[in-house]
Amino acid sequence: MNIIKRVTITPAGAAIDGYPVPVDGRGMELLTALYRHTAGDYPKFFKMDPLCRLGFVATELLLDGDRRNGCDDRAVILFNRNASIANDRRYQATIPHDSEHFFPSPAVFVYTLPNIVTGEIAIRNRYYGETACYILENNDQTIIEEIVGQAFDADPATTSAVAGWVDFNTEVDFLADIFLALKQ
Amino acid sequence: MEQLVEELKKNIIEVLNLEDLQPDDIDAAAPLFGEGLGLDSIDALELIVMMEKNYGIKIKDPAEGKEIFKSIDAMAEYVAAHRTK
Numbered sequence: 001m002n003i004i005k006r007v008t009i010t011p012a013g014a015a016i017d018g019y020p021v022p023v024d025g026r027g028m029e030l031l032t033a034l035y036r037h038t039a040g041d042y043p044k045f046f047k048m049d050p051l052c053r054l055g056f057v058a059t060e061l062l063l064d065g066d067r068r069n070g071c072d073d074r075a076v077i078l079f080n081r082n083a084s085i086a087n088d089r090r091y092q093a094t095i096p097h098d099s100e101h102f103f104p105s106p107a108v109f110v111y112t113l114p115n116i117v118t119g120e121i122a123i124r125n126r127y128y129g130e131t132a133c134y135i136l137e138n139n140d141q142t143i144i145e146e147i148v149g150q151a152f153d154a155d156p157a158t159t160s161a162v163a164g165w166v167d168f169n170t171e172v173d174f175l176a177d178i179f180l181a182l183k184q
Numbered sequence: 185m186e187q188l189v190e191e192l193k194k195n196i197i198e199v200l201n202l203e204d205l206q207p208d209d210i211d212a213a214a215p216l217f218g219e220g221l222g223l224d225s226i227d228a229l230e231l232i233v234m235m236e237k238n239y240g241i242k243i244k245d246p247a248e249g250k251e252i253f254k255s256i257d258a259m260a261e262y263v264a265a266h267r268t269k
Contacts, residue, residue, distance in 0.1 A: 043202065046204065047226075101237075105199075106229035106230055106233065107227070
């Protein structure tokens with residue numbers, strides 16, 4: 001496996017292959033600023049939960065200048081620790097204890113699964129290959145690269161992968177550390 | 185009615201997270217789904233919840249919903265005639 005590009009995003013900023021992306025903002029404001037800096041024409045971004053927003057802008061930075069349309073040989077394999085907890089909390093907050101005012105939000109509910117982020121990335125880029133989301137204890141590059149390597153070995157049709165860590169706990173505690181890998 | 189149309193525009197922007205839009209950007213006579221605002225099926229569910237939560241209107245018949253959510257003007261007419269709060 002050959003890793004050709006890497007993107008990291010923390011609440012304090014973003015970097016491509018270690019070079020900072022010139023965008024202001026922190027936390028969720030940073031993600032919105034990165035969206036405007038990269039895509040800017042994909043209003044569905046604002047409907048996404050925080051985990052999907054993080055994965056979306058990270059892949060927009062990662063795939064800038066790369067092929068995007070109609071691939072069936074590219075996998076999306078992501079890993080995180082907190083699953084969809086940030087959005088689960090938001091959804092819970094739409095369910096009051098008072099049953100007379102029971103109006104849970106359908107638009108928030110649809111993001112209460114961690115693998116939705118892989119689907120959003122696949123839809124955005126029209127990738128028809130494998131998608132997977134694994135829950136790990138930590139951002140362990142050895143395990144991550146081993147699993148991505150297994151995906152290449154298991155499916156001859158897969159020749160590249162968007163992969164890595166996309167984890168969102170709170171506005172001050174999130175990390176995207178993703179890479180574009182080619183099969184060797 | 186004009187006030188209700190403006191209120192609906194603001195509510196729709198808020199509940200559907202249409203953050204790039206201002207009320208003036210929305211044509212009240214334009215279709216809400218397909219073209220126009222380009223809303224999807226999850227947005228439709230969210231609008232049904234909003235109608236009940238804000239105006240006490242329960243929409244149970246899908247055919248009826250199709251007419252009510254044709255446009256913001258259509259929603260405003262229905263709300264004005266059927267609201268309980």
